[in-house]
Amino acid sequence: MENALFEYLLRLGDDSLILGHRLSEWCGHGPVLEEDIALTNLSLDLIGQATSIFDYAGKVEGKGRSEDDLAFLRFDKDYRNLLLVERPNVDFGVTIMRQFLFDAYRKPLFERLVHSSDEMIAAIAAKSLKETKYHLRHSSEWVIRLGDGTEESHNRIQDALNELWKYAAEIFYEDAVDAELKANGVLPDMDSLKSDWDTIVHAVLEEATLTIPDNNWKQEGGRKGLHTEHLGFILAELQYMQRAYPNMEW
Amino acid sequence: MVATKEEIWGYLEEVFDPEVPVLTVVDLGVVRNVELDGDACKVTITPTYSGCPAMKRIEDDIVENLNEKGIDNVSVDLVLAPAWTTDWLSEDGKRKLKEYGIAPPENEPDKSVLFADPFVVPCPKCEAKDTRLVSQFGSTACKAHYQCNVCLEPFDYFKCLR
């Protein structure tokens, strides 16, 4: 496997960048002012995490690419994010459910990466974990409020779960990249990650009176660079300035 | 010019956080180390939150301030570990925050506890303990938004990060 570490860092960083960008689309459009500020705060944390991850990825790759080069100057097939995080915002319910399914994965993930044999990954994980705890609490509390709320809010967040569930399985996609990094301790003790995610997800959905869909269809491809049509639109906006005015700074 | 470490720490007390301008970077616990090697001075800093937009500005301000003091050979190193915590906020810093109208961090329950029992954040204006959380997320990543039920003052709370 050529540079498994670089590949893994792209997966980690692209999840943060693309979800951070999606959340930034709420700026000025939140259902209430407090949630407008909350979603953009989450966005800021995620984009900050992406900056640290890409900075390190550029050094690992060793071709002189900066964090900005990696964020702004790749093509869609070079992005390694989960399909889940590129799903459109749609409404507050869909945005919260997407965030919850993701946070329920990132918290136990960072709890493990804190023990990585790679010092830089351990440092990024320790920093990000403090923020992610906060994110998971925010999204969990909203899933419960909306699910166990009015008939309208219940139906809408149940619809969101039905729509997003098929993208959740990709969270646990693994290939030769993971195998190599597990063998050298960069990814420590990942076996119980899925069961930790299951525990969080089931507990919160039950409290929220929501039902996990029967449909077991899985949609994946993001980790291999095969994206839905939505990523192209995200990149068009994200990369516009650097493509139109190469090397511009402000 | 060659300065001592103590002098450099003193100079850093003149560099303020651009987002909470009442706190110095030393009060905030963002400066982790100062090293001298001949005329070279290396200052190590750590970000508060991953996405804190003030870090670049803090870096520039540190270099500018030390240059003004005649220390020309300054480098600023950004490290992520150990990760910043509000436990590093100095006692002096907490007092200055309160005087400025921002409630300093309280001993909060773990962030991952759902619907945790609310803890008391006293009003920085009238000291009343009867206050309410308006939003977990405030004007910057490090603050939450509160209101006092007694004097009705809306205020920022510098939230606990551990």
Ligand SMILES: [Zn+2]
């Ligand atoms: Zn008051």
